[in-house]
Amino acid sequence: MMQMISDMLSTPVLLRALVVGILVSLCAALLGVTLVLKRYSMIGDGLSHVGFGALAVATVMNVAPMAVAIPVVIAAAFILLRLSGSGKIKGDAAIALISTAALAIGVMAVSMSDGMNVDINSYLFGSIISVGKEDVFTSVALAVVVIAVFIFFYTKIFAITFDESFAKATGTNVGAYNMLIALLTAVTIVIGMRLMGSMLISSLIIFPALCSMRVFRSFLSVTICSAVISVVTFIAGMLISYMADTPCGASIVCVNIVVFAVFFAAGKVLGRARR
Numbered sequence: 108m109m110q111m112i113s114d115m116l117s118t119p120v121l122l123r124a125l126v127v128g129i130l131v132s133l134c135a136a137l138l139g140v141t142l143v144l145k146r147y148s149m150i151g152d153g154l155s156h157v158g159f160g161a162l163a164v165a166t167v168m169n170v171a172p173m174a175v176a177i178p179v180v181i182a183a184a185f186i187l188l189r190l191s192g193s194g195k196i197k198g199d200a201a202i203a204l205i206s207t208a209a210l211a212i213g214v215m216a217v218s219m220s221d222g223m224n225v226d227i228n229s230y231l232f233g234s235i236i237s238v239g240k241e242d243v244f245t246s247v248a249l250a251v252v253v254i255a256v257f258i259f260f261y262t263k264i265f266a267i268t269f270d271e272s273f274a275k276a277t278g279t280n281v282g283a284y285n286m287l288i289a290l291l292t293a294v295t296i297v298i299g300m301r302l303m304g305s306m307l308i309s310s311l312i313i314f315p316a317l318c319s320m321r322v323f324r325s326f327l328s329v330t331i332c333s334a335v336i337s338v339v340t341f342i343a344g345m346l347i348s349y350m351a352d353t354p355c356g357a358s359i360v361c362v363n364i365v366v367f368a369v370f371f372a373a374g375k376v377l378g379r380a381r382r
Contacts, residue, residue: 121349123243124302128341130250131299135311136337137257138292140330141268143316150187150289151309153202154296157183159231159305160209164216173245176297183209184289231304246298253291260287265326307356311337314363321374340366 135151142148158180165175183205190201257264266274267284275281292312299308319332344359351358 121345123240124355125342125345127243127246127250127298128302128345129338130247130254131295131302132311132315132337132341133334134250134253134257134291134295135299135308136315136333137254137330138288138295139312139316139337140319140326140333141264141288142292142312143320144268148313148316149202149309150184150292151296151312153187153206154180154184154293155300155305155308156206157209158297158300158308160211160213160216162300162305163213167216167219173242173297176300177294180293180297181290184293185286188285188289231306242301246301249294249298253294256287256291260284264288268326303356303359304354307360310360310363311341314360314367315340318363318367318370321370322377336366336370 139148139151142150158176161176161179162172165172187201187205190204263274263279263284264287266277266279267281271281295312296308299311303311315333315337316329318336319329323329323332340362341359344362345355347353347362348355348358
């Protein structure tokens with residue numbers, strides 16, 4: 108096992124994927140707790156589909172994918188908030204509307220080209236080897252910004268997560284902080300799609316948060332536990348992917364499923380003990 112880890116660390120492609128993956132896992136876990144508690148966890152799935160559409164169009168047009176995907180996904184996140192906030196379209200309906208439209212646009216763009224190429228497949232299902240040197244610098248910089256912003260505004264995010272009405276009454280600009288969460292989520296989705304793929308990236312947001320909520324009660328403890336679970340499951344998933352030659356994203360999700368089952372059982376035991 109140690110030899111295999113040493114081999115992974117000595118391989119530039121795998122080392123790049125590991126660095127980016129750990130940072131993306133941390134970002135997703137931190138934001139996932141807030142998104143799950145606000146009952147808006149599927150925003151990750153919706154934005155990932157938007158990211159696929161943007162990346163597909165950019166690849167077909169031979170334009171830098173990240174440069175196109177980041178502003179498009181951010182704009183989609185803001186549109187989702189405006190639609191759900193207006194009350195005319197509920198949050199889940201707004202996500203379904205935008206995600207299916209983006210998927211259709213992406214598939215249409217690919218169908219009008221020479222067909223589904225390797226890059227598009229990696230965006231759909233994730234690929235370790237798709238993480239290039241330029242992607243690493245961009246992803247690391249963005250991930251560090253996301254983590255730093257979350258820590259800096261932690262108290263405000265905590266306030267709007269549990270009671271928006273009270274936060275608004277105390278003078279907190281709830282709309283601005285909701286926009287901030289949407290912005291951070293959009294950036295996390297885009298930088299994580301290379302590894303996890305658009306179909307699986309939302310698992311990094313949902314699973315760790317749900318696992319930690321089965322055992323812990325306070326927001327801080329849930330957030331810390333979620334971050335630890337996210338990083339550990341990512342590394343374990345990468346090891347399985349490397350050893351068994353399986354898709355990286357799917358391997359990570361399978362590890363998350365096993366961990367969720369363990370935490371679910373632990374939560375049941377703890378619940379009985381508390382009673």
